[in-house]
Amino acid sequence: MASKRARLDQFLAGKLQVPRKSVRFMLLAGRVSVDNMIIKDMDLQLDEFSQVCVDGAALQNNQPCYLMLNKPVGVVSATKDDIHKTALELLHGIKLEMLHIAGRLDLNSSGLLLITNDARWSEALMSPDNKVSKKYLVTLANPIDETYISAFAGGMYFAFEGITTQAAGFEILSEYQARVSLKEGKYHQIKRMFGRFRNPVIGLHREAIGELVLDETLAPGEFRHLTPAEIALF
The missing domain is CATH 3.10.290.10 (RNA-binding S4 domain)
Structure with a gap:
């Protein structure tokens, strides 16, 4: 915006x-x-x-507003939707005028969602030139192994768009879970990258954007205002 x-x-x-x-x-x-x-x-x-x-x-007399929301699965990252509940509908007690979402999550993903009325702040956060990293906890249908690490680090070519993804961080947490770090956000990128291994993603949860980490005290659907130190990260 x-x-x-x-x-x-x-x-x-x-x-x-x-x-x-x-x-x-x-x-x-x-x-x-x-x-x-x-x-x-x-x-x-x-x-x-x-x-x-x-x-x-x-x-x-507008005042800047910066919020973090723990987005639940089944809620859309949008200001309006005719079918699903939107992220803004969870912001009880907040003036919704001028608010927009900085970095969306799809319907079946959960985790850190940032919402603001400060367009310059969100532009800095989302600009590809700034290469702000996003960290995701990914749960897979099938076991993973160390071959995934080099595949994600080397980038993957997607012929439909004619693009090669940037190097992505990959940390194995357990047989069925990994932490993936991206500095870009192509359409359904994580799911498509795991699709190369024919390994469906059954859970996708964003844990952090840059150095800003989702507050662990926020239950799904809860939100809070960012602190001055958090706002200054971008």
Whole structure:
């Protein structure tokens, strides 16, 4: 989701439903403040968290929101869905306006889901250029062995898209469980990589995004606000 930016004069004209000429007079008269400072520059760029007031009355007073949710299986990573419960429907007591999901999980996957109204923060988190690692606990239908490690580390070619996946970390936890680390997120990538071994994934749980780890005290369907230190990770 792109950051919502606008010029100050455009914002005021739209919000107050007045012509640009009137906006210029308001600015010159010192009636407009942005982030508690009197502003006379009509070209000033605003974002969704700029605090804008006219004559002391707030026109925009949005506060940034950063949440982690332990997404259960059967819940979709979407803001609206006609069939399944959505992740946003689990956020009881939270103002849902402007919220979006940063890094989705499919219907049958569970674990760490980040939800925010800060587009620049989520863009930094999801940008392929930043190569933010995601860690998943994967449960398989059939036993795994050390041949998987080199296969995941070497990347896999998918002819349909004409792509080769980046090197993925692979840690064997037990005969039927592994921890997989990815720095990309192709469509159903983990399931398709295990599909090369004809080994169905029966459980996929995201444990971490970068250094941000899912809070173990959150039961499936529960959420909490991120701490300042967690927000600063991205």
